Amino acid sequence: MFLSVAEVVDTPAMRRGEPEIVVGGAALDAAVRWVHVSDSPGVARLLDGGELLLTTGAGWPDDPRQLREFASRLSGVGIAGIVLELGARQPTVPDAVVDVCAREGIALVALTREVKFVAVTEAVHHALIAAQTAALRERQHLHELFTALSLQGAPADVIVAETARAIDAPVLLENLAGELIAAEYRGEPVPRVLAQRATAERVPVAARGSRWGTLLALPGPESAAGRLTALEQGATALAFGCIADGGDAEWSLLAQRTVIDDLLGARFVDAGDIDARLRAGGFELRGRRCHGMVARGTGSIGELAYRARQAGFAVVAARAGEDDVTLLSAPPSIELDDATALRIAGADRAVFLGPPADDVLGLLASLRAARDLADSDRADEGARVRRVGDRPLERLVATLRDDHRLHEHSQRMLAPLVRYDAERRGDLLDVLGALLAHPGNRSAAASASHLSRSVFYQRLALIGDLLEADLDDGETLAALHLALLARRRLTS
Structure with a gap:
């Protein structure tokens, strides 16, 4: 609601006096509450603080000691600054006043040409009233804004x-x-x-x-x-x-969800940013054993976080679709074995664990790998723990997930099936996935596909014809498994 001394000096009315800054610097930032015009040596008793004094100095004492006392009294009441119009009575700014203003940090300005003080006061007072009016409008706007946010x-x-x-x-x-x-x-x-x-x-x-x-x-x-x-x-x-x-x-749920969303989403641009935010929430990576974890099944994210802390882990957890997505951090002395993972996740839940990490990029890779593993496993088998480290192809795809050559391999191998399913609303990709999930048991693969054995075998024959591949060949199955895993990562 106030103007600074510098802003007052820069007004057109003041510039007509060709002002010269005698004491400036930070003193020019002082807030001007009002403008007061006086040549009286006793003016200090009339001031409340924050005023800019306009004067010709006609009534000032000549004695340097008295001038210092006069300037000190002005400083004592909290004056914003002094503007002295030079003339016959005060051809120069007295050194005693300059010394006190410099010592006390009071702005001191000399006008080298005569100005109408009334024009200065009118201009400044008008600006101050306008600023106060604008402040009232802005405060009303803020009140309405935050009231609406509260009500919503x-x-x-x-x-x-x-x-x-x-x-x-x-x-x-x-x-x-x-x-x-x-x-x-x-x-x-x-x-x-x-x-x-x-x-x-x-x-x-x-x-x-x-x-x-x-x-x-x-x-x-x-x-x-x-x-x-x-x-x-x-x-x-x-x-x-x-x-x-x-x-x-x-x-707490909001803070953790925001970190996980940013870590996995488009806002993740700098590892240092994520690291600083994790540490601000009490989650350390350096010298710790950290994992990304996905828990599937019915459960409370709040209870999961509580159990993780009870087990000695720092935790950041959020709900993502059907799953609880979690970051875990513990000292090297605490092992995240299967029993501990199930105890943290809750009874009758499937748990998918990424490899250990000790920095942000490693933690991101661990969490992505855990999610990829969860996406590739939709079987409802009750409580169990699956680790990316136990799945060599999953681990390889997690490592190479951003390599364009892997995606080119996937597109090249699966293109006929993708095209067939898109044109005929087919299920060949799902059938291939079931086969690769149960490579040694086609009856189990057919059951996982919810197809009869005869229909399942017909689908396999069609897949073999479209791909011109032998689905009994181990190398072919490995290449198809790699391609299908890469496609799931690309579309997840």
């Missing part, structure tokens, strides 16, 4: 993003344990933003005597409504959300 039940990450947009600076949400729940980085490097958490401006997320967390804001430009106002509005909306949801239990 907007999730915490949306409220955080809107708060960051309102102040044009990164904003973070922490729970009471200091764990990062949501963040909007505004294009700033994630590690640098997270490193500044300790020095950020902080507003509690609290209401009705309960506190759930803290909203943090990094430095940024002043907004018309004021940074603090925007932060308080955002914190209030977050608090109302906690009241409506019965607590902050959803926050």
Whole structure:
């Protein structure tokens, strides 16, 4: 709602006096609350702070000691700055005033030409009133925005993003344990933003005597409504959300889902960013044994995370379609054996484990491999654990999943079947998958395809004819298995 001294000096009315900065620097950023015109040496008793004093110095004392006392009194009341119009009474700025202003950090400006002080005051007061009006409008807009978000039940990450947009600076949400729940980085490097958490401006997320967390804001430009106002509005909306949801239990799930979505999705662009976000949530990779895990079947993601922590693992987990997708981190002394994996996932669930990792890229590969393994296994066999490390072709495809040669191999081998299924709504790819899943037992393969044995054999004969391949040849089956696995990865 205020102008800085620099902005006042840059107004047309002031520029007509050809101003010269005598004491500037950071002092020019001081906020001007009002403009006061006076030549009286006792003017300090009439000021409340934040005023810009316009004067000709006609009533100033001549004695340097008295001038220092006069300037010190102005500093004591918190004056924003002094603008001295030079003339016959004060042809130069007194050294005593310059010394005090330089020492106290008070802006001091000399006007070398005569100006109408009334024109300056009118211009500045008009600008201040306009700024106050704009601030009131912006505060009303923020109030309406965050009230609407509260009434709509907007999730915490949306409220955080809107708060960051309102102040044009990164904003973070922490729970009471200091764990990062949501963040909007505004294009700033994630590690640098997270490193500044300790020095950020902080507003509690609290209401009705309960506190759930803290909203943090990094430095940024002043907004018309004021940074603090925007932060308080955002914190209030977050608090109302906690009241409506019965607590902050959803926050942790939100934080973990966001990390997993970004790790697997298009927003994953920098390993350092993901690493910083994981560490901010208490998930360490360095010196730890980490795995990507997929759990299939009925179960609670919250209970899974609780059991993982009870077993000594740091955990990030989210629901993805039919599955719980999980990142696990433990010290080398804790082994993720089959019994532990099933205990974490829950009873009667299928568990798919990626290979161990100790960095972000390795963890991403582990999670992708676990998901690929889960996608290739749709059998409902109850509680069991399957590991990518026990499936050599799965491991090879996971390693080469981004190699264009693998995809070219898949397209070349399976093109006739893909074309046949597309043109006739066929099921040849599914039949081939069943055969490869049960290479030594075609009765089991037919059952998995939900086809009679005679129809299943007819489908196999058609596949062999279309591919011009011998489906009893081990090398051919291996090549087809590799092609089918690669296709599933490409289309998953």
